Amino acid sequence: MNMEKLLKGKIVADALDEKTLVRVGKLKEKGLVPKLAIVRVGENESDLSYERGALKRCDKLGIEVEKHVLDMSCSQEELIDVIHSLNDDKSVHGVLMFRPLPKSFDEDVVCNELIAKKDVDGITRGSNAYIYSSKGSGFEPCTAGAVIDILKHYDIDIAGKKVVVVGRSLVIGKPVSMLFLNENATVTICHSKTKDMKEITKSADIVVAAIGKAEFLDDEFFSENQIIIDVGINYSDEKKKLVGDVNFENMEGKAIAITPVPGGVGSVTTAELAKHVVMAAENLTK
């Protein structure tokens, strides 16, 4: 009895946008126009692609965006000056800074110059503490929020479920684990040093693949009736296309539901970003 279902991201993003649009309207009634500042160093194609998506969505939602683009030859101090100016700018509610930064930069230092309440993609120590403790100011990384919102959109119960997260990065594995804990799931965190990973993933109700290795999890990692959220976005040289961390082949009839790559989690992240910018603006009115 397997009704495999593709958990497409676009419909989730559209539903999030509808709610965000209402919130933007309410802010504008109060004379507040939510604004996102994008900070980018250089012209990395994947940054540009994400930026185009963010600009389009913010435009649609009535969220202002200002771009701060620095040359690859800029100094760390120049970048930090930009961040400080955005911290001080009361018209800016959220800041998205693309990473990785040039290798000569101390990324940890730069990230932590941003104030947590404008940290809409969860890159600061303040956001880390917020994600971990649910106290203080900050936001989870947009991708982590997208995972939860996809499940909620498709009315998939989380409370009491066994969730196995494969990956322990600060970008996705750890924050999404904390979000699942907040939702009362029982959470197992696996990683490269995990033994018998197949047995562990097979025992889950929900598997989150966030290990960043192209098609690492094949059908041997899964049992029937599972929900699979594939956070991986990897370019397969062999297949000449984007693939997830899950190998879709031989998965026929196994999962109840699975997010496609592309078109799954990645399609929800800019909607999550817009939501966070609006939340940051709302926080000013409280």
Added chain:
Amino acid sequence: MNMEKLLKGKIVADALDEKTLVRVGKLKEKGLVPKLAIVRVGENESDLSYERGALKRCDKLGIEVEKHVLDMSCSQEELIDVIHSLNDDKSVHGVLMFRPLPKSFDEDVVCNELIAKKDVDGITRGSNAYIYSSKGSGFEPCTAGAVIDILKHYDIDIAGKKVVVVGRSLVIGKPVSMLFLNENATVTICHSKTKDMKEITKSADIVVAAIGKAEFLDDEFFSENQIIIDVGINYSDEKKKLVGDVNFENMEGKAIAITPVPGGVGSVTTAELAKHVVMAAENLTK
């Protein structure tokens, strides 16, 4: 083939003290005497008991201690003034503030007035971010550190092991989960909303009981050959004595090794505290 073994805490604390003593000696050669400040509001018996233990251990190790005792009728501002003065006092390296504070206080606000680098028991946002991300300044709660140090002392492998933590509090469940992840364990976090908890704890190599309920985990939660770390310290009205979160009855021959209560994890916490104070002092010399 069950050789049940009591993982007693005192021997672990003694071994930690030996190393700490050497480090204190090196600091003193540099003219630095590590100092702990204890902040206590009121005369709670369990605080006083812990304080006596901390004083005795610090005295033995050559760590100075100064006490700041406020009356239960003190104001939140008075308490915060004490914390600020300790932040500014260069001779003080670590601060231990007893909690819970009087109910009229905003504990979260008070805790976060302490600077993270002196936060030797992990109560600030900075320490939370440090525990979660391994970046920045701060310390884990002493109890969480004690769990790991007990396992290391008894040469129990952690890397690759399945660890099930029962409890998700900021005092023990979450931080100890993060420490186990750092040690390359595969970590499952259970809590009051977990379903089929017995099946989950039975599948673990190491179970950490930190749910704060007297003898909540009985023999049905365990299988053979497990390591059990009991973090609970509860007073049993029925038994008129301190008991852990694990019910020792019927456990005969089940666990390979288990920490007793009292005399297990609780016996290591002040040694952990002394270690943290010395680390905080060492950080000044780097």
